[in-house]
Each structure stands twice: as C-alpha cells, then as structure tokens.
Amino acid sequence: MFRNSVLVLFIVYLAAVSAVINTPLYKRRFAKERQLLPQPPLMSNETFWFTQLVDHFDPNNDETFQQQYQVIDDYFDGTGPIFFFLAGEAPMGFFNFQEVQIWNWADKFNALYVVLEHRFYGASNPTNDFSTPNLRYLTSQQALADAANFLTSFKAERGLESAPVVVFGCSYSGALSAWFRLKYPQLVVASVAPSGPVLAQLNYTGYYSQFSNSAAPDCVAAAQTATNQIMALTTSKSGRDQLAKTFNSCSNLENPRDLYYFLYTLTEALGSADQMNNPPTWGLNTTCQTLTQTSSLLDNWAQIVAGGQTGCQDYSLKSFIDSMRKTNSKDQDGSRSWLWQTCVEFGYFSTTYPGTSVFPPTLNVEEQVKWCEEIFDIKGMTPNIAWTNSYYGGQQIQGSNIMFTNGLLDPWHLLSVNEPNLEGTVQAATYEAGHCGTLIQSTSIDPPSLIAARAQKLSQFNEMHTLIRFPCDNVEKRGSWT
Ligand SMILES: *[C@@H]1O[C@H](CO)[C@@H](O)[C@H](O)[C@H]1NC(C)=O
C-alpha cells in the first residue's frame, strides 16, 4: 500500500504497529479492518524462537537466524491435530483478526495451534539488514523450507511426531499454505488457503477492473465521472494546479512521474475499497457513501485519500522511492520486503489501461517495474512470473486436500482458485464478501454464501476427522475430499 494513503491509516494505528506500512498492492485497507474487527481471544500465546537455516538451498552455508513462533495450547488435549498457521507479509500476530475462525476450529478439534512468522518480517530477520544482497534469501521457496524444517523439528521436540497437521494461511500466506501441501505433502494432511493468489501476474488490470463489479452502479458511475474530470484537468498547468490544491498536495504535479504517482495514490485510495469489504463494516459502502455525498466528486475523493488526516499529502515519487531504499530494518516495516517479493516472484502490479477500469487509464506496468530497478539497484529487474507459475502451477495447482475460499467482491479472487478441480482434490468455495472473509469473526449480518463457505470448511474438517485421527489408514479418503 502506498505511503500517502497508508500514512493516513497508520497515524491511527501507530499504537499497534511499529511503523508505517508502505506495501504497494497487498495489505490495502487491512489496518482499518484490523481496528474494527474483533481479535482472537487472548490466550497462552507464548512466543518461542527457532534456530533456522538462513539458506536451505546452499549445502555449504550453515548460518542460522532466530525465527519467531507462537504456540497456543489452550484447546489441545494431547491427541488432537496441529493447526499450523503460516504468517505472511507482516509481523506475526498482525493479521490476528483474520485467524479468529481457526481458533474456533482449534477449540472444536482440540487442536494445538502454532503460528510461524515469515522470514524478513516482524522479528524474524535472517540478516542484519535488508540490503539487496541480503534480500536474496527472501523467497517463497525459502519460506516454505523454513516451515518444513520448523515443523519437523517442533514435532520431534514435543513428541508429537504422529499428530496430523493442517496448514492454514490467508492472502499471500493462503497461497503459501496451498503450496506447502503441494511441495511437502508428507508433512501436512490438508491445506486451508483463503484468498490465496496462487497465480503470479505482472500486469494485474483485474485489481481495478473488479471495482466496477463490486461497487453499486451509482458509485461506479461517480468514479468514472470523477476520473473524467481529473483527466481533463491533467492536460493543463492550471488544471494540475487545481488538482494539487483539491487533493492537498505538498508540491506541484509538474513532474510526469509525480503525476503518475499522484494518480496511482488516488486510484489506490478509492479503487481498493472492495478488497476488505467484509461484514460488519462493509467498507466499500462507506467509501462509496463518501464519494457520492455531494456533487463535488473531487472534493469527496480527496476526503477518501486523506482518510481523516489533516496536513498536505506527499505525492512525490522520489519520497516513496527513497523511503523504500532504506536498508536498515529499523526503518522498515515489511514494505521493502514485500516489494522485493513482488519484484522478484509475483508482480501483482495493479494497472489501468483505457477501458479496463473507471480509474485514470494511465497506470501502465512499465513505470511500476521501473520502481523495482530504482529501489533495489538491479538493472533491468523484473519479476520472473513465468518461473513462479511453472514452479507452483498457478491456478492449475495440483495436489490434494487443498481448500480455497474466496470473496467475489475481493479483486484477489481473480488470481486464486474459485472452482474445484475435476478430481475433487482441490476444493473451492466462493462467497459474497471480501478478503479472507471465512477466517474473520462471524457476525449476525453475514451473507448466506459466507456462512456456507465457512460451513463447507468445517464439514471438510469433520470429514477429515477420521483422517486426522488415523492419517495412515485413510489414504484413499484423502484422495476424494468431498
Ligand atoms: C499475545 O497475547 C498478548 C496478551 O496476552 C497480546 O498483547 C499479544 O499481542 C499477543 N501476541 C501475539 C503475537 O499475538
């Protein structure tokens, strides 16, 4: 998420978070959601440290680092399964509100709940800083190997070798969860992968095109009208000055790259409102209400960008790049790490082209790829999408006992799996809400499709129950998980 709009959110959440989250495309709006939604019950969430290999793929490198994990044993009866949550692109515990249902399921199945922090996020730093040479140890493959190494040692250390494990995640870590079952099927009996974008994509026009399907027609029309007004103003100096004034810019918008970043920030603030559109807050409705509250659409949009913050907005691209170039881990909050992963493995650059969305149609992929090069000082840097998709299989992911759930109002469902495969070994359920909706706290106004998606998961756990107790006797059952 970009700094300007994010800064706004973070002023409010600073007490809970150590620094300003700067991540471009992924963590949009979660901060607001995080504040409004219930967290899991506070329990014996003891934190431990695991001595982890820095590089799993170089046999000559025996360097180690301390990786953080958490064990919640309140529900564990000594014989139940292990529910293993892979934390994603933030400090472990930051996405707690997206784990509430797992706690409930752990209760129901007397499970031991274990959370592993992702390398290069939170306190789990393999290297002393986040310089470009050090970031070579930050890949999803290394993260999966961390999880495998950790899980094997943890089970041995606690005498839980025979306990079956179900792996969980959400969002990026939802994809990791699916990939963990794919690549290490002997370690986990099943994967739950809510909102996991398993398809890497460079030119992600879907992110902003989704808005037209998620928002109410009057809101979509207002966004288009406002965009037309903005684009007309960008063509003259006086128009750009007017835009700078309306959107409270700290500086003028004469540099074309600042103008790009300005339009990017505006688009992000409004166009990502569908991602976290979950009950009970239904954030998209609130954003749309703000956009349409008066006929001064640009003033309304500016209010959405400001998000309650007063003071001018920094739309300078250089400020953004400079903040992302800082390599001291104390100056970073996960944003540089996540940007690295998108620049190396996933892309996910949200773009707009004429006819693809109701937002300014100037956000091309080339400019965003250039940011990778400038931030990490690697000439010609561009994510290797083809490798990522051939390594994991994209939306044709193979494997078994993998369950996806996706919100149809959330753009990320476009890069996930929304239909079961023919063999029934990969399951999928969709529902009418946003990101990771199946894992957040239930509310009295949940749409029936969301209730059903949660129930489908639960029924699959029930189905797996015999399998969880006697994993070796049910090999066949594992194949058909419906
Ligand atoms: C663990 O629980 C404490 C309260 O008991 C809470 O303050 C803390 O944030 C929790 N830590 C994590 C990582 O969830």
Ligand SMILES: *[C@@H]1O[C@H](CO)[C@@H](O)[C@H](O)[C@H]1NC(C)=O
């Ligand atoms: C990105 O997608 C848009 C819309 O489909 C297309 O017009 C554009 O050429 C694509 N750009 C690249 C670099 O693939």
Ligand SMILES: *[C@@H]1O[C@H](CO)[C@@H](O)[C@H](O)[C@H]1NC(C)=O
């Ligand atoms: C949100 O907006 C949609 C579409 O306008 C509407 O159907 C729904 O009832 C609204 N939800 C809330 C909680 O206001």
